[in-house]
Amino acid sequence: MSNITLELKNISKSFGGVKALKNIDLKVKDGEVLAIVGENGAGKSTLMKIIAGALQPNEGSILYKGETVTFNTPLEAMNKGISIVYQEPNIFGDMSVLENLFIGSEMIDKSGTIDWDKMYKEAIEALKLVKLSEEIISKRMNELSIGTQQLVLIARGIFKKCKILILDEPTSILSHAETETLFSIIEDLREKGVSILYISHRLKEIIEISDNIVVLRDGQITENLKPEEASEDRIITAMSGREVNMDTYRDRDLSEAPILIDVKGLSSLKYFEDVSFNIKRGQILGMYGLVGSGRSEVARTIFGDLKKDNGDIYFEGQKIDIRSPKEAVSKKIFYVPEDRGVQGLFGLHSVQYNMSASFIDIFCNKLSVIDKNKEENTIENNIDKYSIKTNNMKSKITSLSGGSQQKVLFCRWLLEEPKLLILDEPTRGIDVKTKAEIHNYIMDLAANGVSVLLISSDLPEVLMLSDVVVTMRQGKITGCINREDLSEELVLKLSVGLND
């Protein structure tokens, strides 16, 4: 029973100078359910991807069934019996359940064509494992609920001689009944000797089903608990305790400051509901929540990029109805989006084109002809002012480092003076030095009376800069904490739904 299936020795992984994992040692036994917890960015997903072959460690070794192994692709790991099911179901919606079960591993008969009969028989067996009826075999994936899709993917992961199953936040999208089913599946698997690595933010569940709980923080294992000795509070304490540099924060007297924006009962039924908060002039409001809690969607709704279903927004005391980003910008509400590559950058073009994209019209005469000198001087000044590392403004944006790219996007929205600046993950994936610089710029702006809505998964960042922190969970606001009462533990607690 207590044979060790998998052993990680001294695993480290860096991304461009940032250490995501440091010297991880971990043992997984046969039939063990091992829970892995940690806040956003603690390194959970990186660790799982390394085990599943989607990433390769920089240092350290992996022993699987007593042998040192290196997996170059997830397929290699899967063929050896290590399967991973990601949080967002990775499905082919227009194909049938049967086809999805066998994607990439279709069975072929002697003539070289697909052996549907054999696959059908095996599929019935596979679905039995996850307690789904065979009636759904021919249905298209899109016709199923997300929870059922997730179960199909789990079936795909386990039906082939699976030894280790990795579940990345499986229950965050499952209904209560589906969660129960999942737990009984896990129970079955455990009896068969399958080891399960289970990432989740639902601490109650974890204590309920796991044999062991590993807590990660800043890429290191900080605690290894038995469920008997673990309480939700104890886990939270182990998750928190990251170093927070408070030097950047500047005390400002905001008691007299008027409220700039007052959001009341804002809902966008698909993403979030009944969101209320207000931001004073010159105040920084940090919004913290786990990925998928609806933070970005709130921002995009205020910016007019998503439609609201309910609720009101008051801006400078007046009720406003923003229906497009353009209308938001005319009110001086600016938004620096979350995903640099997809939502921000114009990859084919220069630093200059990227920086002036939002306000190109301010460089134009009445006939909307661009005044080249005016544009280039402004860009040049900003490159100096924000010390953006680039050969010149004509360099392609993609030739810059991630940090410099982020600065360019930041500058794009400072060509005009904002009243409310919404920053969505302003420092994700950038180097420490640039991060500190951006933190300083944010502080400068606030000191000059700009209100900032700071959305971030980086808890130290939120704690360092915010005057007020709002926590979100599953589309709802779960707490609002003033700076005096701010603590890492409190924010974490509220963001995972523990409010006592």
Added chain:
Amino acid sequence: MIKIKKLLTNVVTSRTSFLISLLLFIIIILSFSSPYFLSISNLLEITQFGAVLAIVALGEALIILSGNEGIDLSVGAILSLSGVLFGLAINNGFSMGAAIIITILSGILLGCINGILIAYIGIPPLIGTLGTMYIYSSLALYLTGGTPISGFPQYFRILGQKNTFGIPNQVLFVAIPIFIFTYFIIKRTSFGRKVYLVGTNDVAARLATINTPKVRMALYAYSGFLASIASIIMCSWLMTARADVGNGLELQAVTVSVLGGINIKGGEGNLSGVMLAVLIITITSSGLQIANVNSIWQLAILGFILIFAVLLNQYIVDKKVA
């Protein structure tokens, strides 16, 4: 030796200098085939065959440039239909000026229909403009009943059949001014900048408050406008309006856009490259005619040039990057 290699690499990687070299190369080859070919007057004369294509290709290039799989397959049909409307207007007693205005407005309207379907309703450009291509063509055929419309006043020849200083009028007075105007809009105005940005990243453009549907709508309307201008030239050149005159023009326009260096995925490319590509194609076709190459082979040779040029360019660019 290394110097020559470097020079060659430079020539091939910069699309404009590559196209110029290709143009010179083709002129030299063709001049061997016929003693009449290589004279300034002949070369200038040849440009008349390129005027219509040049005008239509400018619109096509901009639409491809604006990304999101943008393409306008209906330009040939718009040209046919607005030409027919022009002929009908003249035959129904409208003055030349009024007829021109009617034609241009109808071109813009037909382009706007494309724009609404694609930019606002969200039909994929390939399908949307394929559909309107059939509809506009059928309309043109219906209106003429299949017989060409003639009856244009004699002075109308001036535009399509006469020269000024040896340069065909439709080139000097229409194609070149339109090119300069379009080039200026794209290079120097905020609208032009927006076309490039929209074509590069639609989502980012939207979040940078660019009204992306409006930009695309304007481009389809402009493409329709250009096709109607080209239809007037075509009528003057042939002195008839025919319902099938634009057939196949849309694919030629796509061809020169791509050959000219417009990234088929949008966001990248230069209008002067497109004009060079028009010259290359026009000169090759007429050169082959002069050289008495069986016309069966003319399209095949264009196909070869297109594939060869794009391949060579890609190969060298890839190598340089790697």
